[in-house]
Amino acid sequence: xxxxxxxxxxxxxxxxxxxxxxxxxxxxxxxxxxxxxxxxxxxxxxxxxxxxxxxxxxxxxxxxxxxxxxxxxxxxxxxxxxxxxxxxxxxxxxxxxxxxxxxxxxxxxxxxxxxxxxxxxxxxxxxxxxxxxxxxxxxxxxxxxxxxxxxxxxxxxxxxxxxxxxxxxxxxxxxxxxxxxxxxxxxxxxxxxxxxxxxxxxxxxxxxxxxxxxxxxxxxxxxxxxxxxxxxxxxxxxxxxxxxxxxxxxxxxxxxxxxxxxxxxxxxxxxxxxxxxxxxxxxxxxxxxxxxxxxxxxxxxxxxxxxxxxxxxxxxxxxxxxxxxxxxxxxxxxxxxxxxxxxxxxxxxxxxxxxxxxxxxxxxxxxxxxxxxxxxxxxxxxxxxxxxxxxxxxxxxxxxxxxxxxx
Amino acid sequence: xxxxxxxxxxxxxxxxxxxxxxxxxxxxxxxxxxxxxxxxxxxxxxxxxxxxxxxxxxxxxxxxxxxxx
Ligand code: HEM
Ligand code: SF4
Numbered sequence: 001x002x003x004x005x006x007x008x009x010x011x012x013x014x015x016x017x018x019x020x021x022x023x024x025x026x027x028x029x030x031x032x033x034x035x036x037x038x039x040x041x042x043x044x045x046x047x048x049x050x051x052x053x054x055x056x057x058x059x060x061x062x063x064x065x066x067x068x069x070x071x072x073x074x075x076x077x078x079x080x081x082x083x084x085x086x087x088x089x090x091x092x093x094x095x096x097x098x099x100x101x102x103x104x105x106x107x108x109x110x111x112x113x114x115x116x117x118x119x120x121x122x123x124x125x126x127x128x129x130x131x132x133x134x135x136x137x138x139x140x141x142x143x144x145x146x147x148x149x150x151x152x153x154x155x156x157x158x159x160x161x162x163x164x165x166x167x168x169x170x171x172x173x174x175x176x177x178x179x180x181x182x183x184x185x186x187x188x189x190x191x192x193x194x195x196x197x198x199x200x201x202x203x204x205x206x207x208x209x210x211x212x213x214x215x216x217x218x219x220x221x222x223x224x225x226x227x228x229x230x231x232x233x234x235x236x237x238x239x240x241x242x243x244x245x246x247x248x249x250x251x252x253x254x255x256x257x258x259x260x261x262x263x264x265x266x267x268x269x270x271x272x273x274x275x276x277x278x279x280x281x282x283x284x285x286x287x288x289x290x291x292x293x294x295x296x297x298x299x300x301x302x303x304x305x306x307x308x309x310x311x312x313x314x315x316x317x318x319x320x321x322x323x324x325x326x327x328x329x330x331x332x333x334x335x336x337x338x339x340x341x342x343x344x345x346x347x348x349x350x351x352x353x354x355x356x357x358x359x360x361x362x363x364x365x366x367x368x369x370x371x372x373x374x375x376x377x378x379x380x381x382x383x384x385x386x387x388x389x390x391x392x393x394x395x396x397x398x399x400x401x402x403x404x405x406x407x
Numbered sequence: 408x409x410x411x412x413x414x415x416x417x418x419x420x421x422x423x424x425x426x427x428x429x430x431x432x433x434x435x436x437x438x439x440x441x442x443x444x445x446x447x448x449x450x451x452x453x454x455x456x457x458x459x460x461x462x463x464x465x466x467x468x469x470x471x472x473x474x475x476x
Contacts, residue, residue, distance in 0.1 A: 060468065114436045117441075346425070351423075357467035361424075
């Protein structure tokens with residue numbers, strides 16, 4: 001049986017119901033739809049993968065590649081110059097490497113991203129959160145939780161992991177905020193300037209750590225990489241950028257969206273507060289599942305013909321993985337659009353699947369857990385003041401939205 | 408059910424640690440490498456159910472194999 005269908009759609013970039021002018025076609029890909037082939041604005045064709053089971057099977061399949069390829073699915077028409085630059089840079093980025101190189105490089109970073117490594121950060125992350133909440137209390141509400149906590153906290157945690165001295169953190173936080181901000185707040189030129197300033201800073205950081213090795217996540221990575229000829233200096237600078245910025249916007253969004261959603265479900269919040277040990281891990285997973293839809297979609301290209309449920313994805317054809325729809329697949333989760341901290345969402349796709357599954361996930365979980373616990377303990381009367389602010393998705397970029405709260 | 412055997416393939420493991428989160432008495436993550444270590448190759452009771460779910464749906468790199476049971 002062949003379920004495949006061809007629709008003349010341009011590529012969807014975000015899910016149904018979300019206010020984005022580019023999104024009309026997403027409605028044509030309801031959750032649970034079979035593989036669908038689309039033509040993208042760039043002219044290349046790709047298969048949309050939206051079922052949970054298909055996503056897991058294809059992302060765990062070694063016959064798909066993330067490396068540059070003439071028919072790699074590119075969603076927007078881009079000038080050749082930009083494509084060349086991306087192809088060049090991608091050779092130095094973990095997220096665009098295939099095994100066996102991916103395996104070697106991931107293992108250079110892995111020891112500092114284990115569950116135990118993340119647990120070691122717990123007291124310090126708590127201390128940082130307490131500091132932000134002290135400042136909130138002193139300033140008095142209502143205020144924007146994104147600016148007060150969700151945006152600065154991950155920046156500080158990442159700086160600590162990278163051993164960036166306090167005096168130099170401003171370069172990171174200022175520019176990182178611009179890079180994850182929506183186009184409403186910053187122009188493309190401002191983003192480019194922020195990127196350049198960050199790259200310059202990371203280059204000096206790499207040099208410094210090569211000269212004086214440090215025992216932190218970034219220092220250890222640079223030391224391990226230095227024992228191989230895997231990267232030159234520029235390569236290390238690009239990897240540094242990826243290790244420090246890969247998940248920044250994602251975690252900012254999750255802290256804000258998770259807080260808002262828990263406030264929108266007072267019964268569940270009450271249950272969580274009554275049994276934090278039992279329900280917090282589930283809550284974190286459910287926030288991740290429920291908001292899987294806000295991220296970039298994942299792309300791969302087939303290196304061989306791959307047969308799945310009667311459909312053949314031919315060698316050279318791309319796939320676009322709509323993990324947000326996979327995480328709302330009714331065949332996988334009952335009443336998938338409902339937020340429910342009691343369900344088992346451990347197998348959500350928010351962190352991806354397959355060998356590239358998020359390296360920073362335990363640090364991300366830790367930040368989410370401690371933010372939720374601390375906020376609701378410290379401010380039992382926490383409530384949303386401005387809730388009509390729509391969650392923005394600009395050109396498919398994830399939202400860093402405003403969340404004004406009082407307490 | 409008592410015949411269930413668990414094995415791990417460290418060449419496939421990417422150290423996501425999800426097995427450890429779901430069944431800490433069956434799996435651990437090695438400190439210096441971050442890769443999976445099998446603590447119990449014959450889990451029983453609820454651990455065996457977790458192990459099965461982890462192998463089938465949670466481990467992102469298909470590094471865990473279940474035989475028997
Ligand atoms: C809730 C927050 C986060 C979400 C939802 C998230 C999501 C993801 C996803 C979906 C991927 C896979 C991309 C692909 O397969 O193409 C990924 C990879 C990655 N993430 Fe995260 N991430 C988060 C937080 C973080 C943090 C805090 C860090 C670093 C401190 C981080 C570092 C990375 C790295 C380095 C990779 C590449 C791994 C590889 O290619 O092997 N992430 N993330
Ligand atoms: S879940 Fe799989 S990939 Fe992750 S640590 Fe366990 S065996 Fe390795």
